[in-house]
Amino acid sequence: MIEQTASSFRINSILDASNDIKLSNEAFEKWRQYIYSNCGIYFQDNKKYLLESRLQKRIKFLGLDSFDQYLFHVQKQNGNKDEQKYLYEAITINETFFFRNQPQLEALISKVIPELIAHKNKTGNKTIRIWSAASSSGEEAYSVAMIIDDLIKPMYPGYNFEIIGTDLSQAVINTAKSGLYKEYSVRQTPSYYLKKYFRITNNSYQISENILNMVKFKILNLYDDLAMKAMINYDIIFCANVLIYFDMKSKMKVVSHLYNSLNQKGYLFIGYSETLHGISKAFLVISFPKTIGYKKE
Numbered sequence: 001m002i003e004q005t006a007s008s009f010r011i012n013s014i015l016d017a018s019n020d021i022k023l024s025n026e027a028f029e030k031w032r033q034y035i036y037s038n039c040g041i042y043f044q045d046n047k048k049y050l051l052e053s054r055l056q057k058r059i060k061f062l063g064l065d066s067f068d069q070y071l072f073h074v075q076k077q078n079g080n081k082d083e084q085k086y087l088y089e090a091i092t093i094n095e096t097f098f099f100r101n102q103p104q105l106e107a108l109i110s111k112v113i114p115e116l117i118a119h120k121n122k123t124g125n126k127t128i129r130i131w132s133a134a135s136s137s138g139e140e141a142y143s144v145a146m147i148i149d150d151l152i153k154p155m156y157p158g159y160n161f162e163i164i165g166t167d168l169s170q171a172v173i174n175t176a177k178s179g180l181y182k183e184y185s186v187r188q189t190p191s192y193y194l195k196k197y198f199r200i201t202n203n204s205y206q207i208s209e210n211i212l213n214m215v216k217f218k219i220l221n222l223y224d225d226l227a228m229k230a231m232i233n234y235d236i237i238f239c240a241n242v243l244i245y246f247d248m249k250s251k252m253k254v255v256s257h258l259y260n261s262l263n264q265k266g267y268l269f270i271g272y273s274e275t276l277h278g279i280s281k282a283f284l285v286i287s288f289p290k291t292i293g294y295k296k297e
């Protein structure tokens with residue numbers, strides 16, 4: 001007989017998936033409807049195991065016995081949104097990095113901002129408002145801030161630039177506010193900007209105070225009609241790599257809100273692999289080198 005040591009027993013029980021709480025097809029259906037109706041993210045059938053593994057940890061932590069119990073718990077908590085915070089952290093994919101979409105940043109410098117400023121000069125309004133919607137931990141918004149501080153502000157000294165980043169997940173918004181990153185996030189950052197705008201210690205990259213102060217962050221659910229109606233008068237919106245998690249109906253709803261959030265002549269930029277084809281005909285499609293922008297005429 002093989003004697004089982006304490007450590008082999010522990011390893012066996014970790015590897016033994018039979019202890020794990022399973023997500024039945026029926027519970028999956030309820031969960032996906034709940035998530036969809038609250039934030040527009042749609043879990044396809046082939047994502048059932050992903051949802052199961054992402055929620056299992058929280059269910060165990062709370063000492064609950066089933067996915068149904070957890071759904072009851074989340075719905076009960078709707079009033080103060082406390083549990084939804086954990087749920088959103090568990091189900092979102094927050095991949096991002098600095099200078100992720102360089103052609104968009106180049107379009108901003110060479111065409112979009114000069115064009116917006118030429119238009120604003122006629123109106124006397126000297127503020128450009130930029131929104132990184134679904135900002136994750138803030139890398140996109142801070143990349144824009146660096147470009148503006150380094151290249152745009154010196155060209156247009158009389159102008160103010162307001163930048164806001166928003167996301168569904170509290171955890172990523174906290175990281176964004178701290179401005180502290182790991183090497184992974186800065187892997188595509190030009191060395192000139194690394195030197196100019198980061199304090200580097202032991203593989204940690206802290207954004208400089210002036211860039212940190214240029215960007216405000218807050219939690220915002222793109223699927224929340226009321227919250228979206230309050231987001232108005234933006235000149236440029238980045239909403240990249242989030243529409244892919246929505247179904248067609250949610251995409252249409254979110255894009256129509258974004259359209260309403262833009263000023264006349266404003267631009268929407270989405271992810272490299274995303275398109276508004278079949279989602280909205282309201283925008284003018286503008287081609288820039290290696291990227292496109294959606295303009296509100």
Ligand SMILES: C[S@@+](CC[C@H](N)C(=O)[O-])C[C@H]1O[C@@H](n2cnc3c(N)ncnc32)[C@H](O)[C@@H]1O
Pocket residue numbers: 039040041092093094095096097100133134135136137140166167168169172220221222223239240241242245271
């Ligand atoms: C893959 S990241 C994209 C980050 C950044 N825009 C980029 O392109 O690098 C997607 C982000 O969308 C956020 N998200 C998902 N559903 C959302 C919703 N309904 N409202 C707001 N943000 C949402 C997630 O929390 C996640 O941080």
